Amino acid sequence: MIEITDGSVTARVALQGGMVTTSFLVDGQVVQPLYEAPWLGEWSGDTLLAHLQGDFVCVPFGMPGHGYAANNLWALVERRPDAVVLEVAYPGEHAVERVTRTVRCVDGAVEFVDAIDMRHEAALPLGLHPIFRLPATAEGEPLVGAAFLELPEAEAVLTPPEKPEPASRLLPGKRFTDVWEAPSVDGTANLTRLPWEGRSEDLVMLANVAEGRVGVVTDGHVAVLEWDTAHLKHCLLWISNRGRDYEPWNGRNLCLGVEAVTSAFDWGVEASAGRNEVADEGFETAVRLGEGRHELWHRIRLER
Secondary structure, eight states: OEEEEOSSEEEEEOSBTTOEEEEEEETTEEEOOBOBOTTTTTOOSSHHHHTOBSBOEESSOSTTTTOHHHHSBOEEEEEETTEEEEEEEOOTTSSEEEEEEEEEEETTEEEEEEEEEESSOEEEOEEEOOEEEOOBOTTSOBOTTOEEEEOOOEEEEEOOSSOSSTTOOBOTTOEESOTTSEEETTEEEOTTEESOSSOEEEEEEEEEESSSEEEEEETTEEEEEEEOTTTOOEEEEEEEEBOOOSTTTTTOOEEEEEEEEESSTTOOHHHHHSOOHHHHTTOOOOEEEOSEEEEEEEEEEEEO
């Protein structure tokens, strides 16, 4: 684990998966808004899940595995007290040649630039995968409704055509605009107040967001994610509300993925680059990248 800081914010960068967690110093208090899986160091199954934490880049985005970069070791290219540069080389047959991740602590924020070098043109789903903590007691019990989400306006809000998990609360195949009243098995669910009561596991996509900004408000602080929407048009929310009862989740996982994407949910390359239900609704689900370098930018900061 590599640690960088500017004094007010610290980033811890793992070579495995290029995953980054953060700490902010506010009025003498350390605030850690990003998530770490409760099974870290205890479970060694699937590589991505075994190390799941913080913020990582998905090239390509979607299952299985969210791309080569999220599942493999990165090489250290450069390290300074407040910044680090990593890169991961892709297999020779892949359209992507390498991904280079630059992480900087600057002005009380953590800034990321993920540069994608392409061997040749390809249409790929792309995404960023920051995961935020949700409020819970010391015993791990969720504090229902204790987090408030500041969500951007979107052209539409979509749920997958089929439930992603048996325990999904949101009704499948829905298109709506009111994030306060998402169609659910028990009437409606408020996407802006988490965690929810009970156990559930859901995906919901804000399509064609008006701006690349989401705020997660807890305990008097706002953890703000900002991103450039030039390549990443949508925001996919992964609401993990203790709804998976199998390993390594075991009914204990509580987190919120705020995933800036251009993708058809998390369905992977073949589905996103071809015809799919999200594209049929009129939304881009893959990014056509030409030979050469393309950059994704995002930032995580903390406000009172």
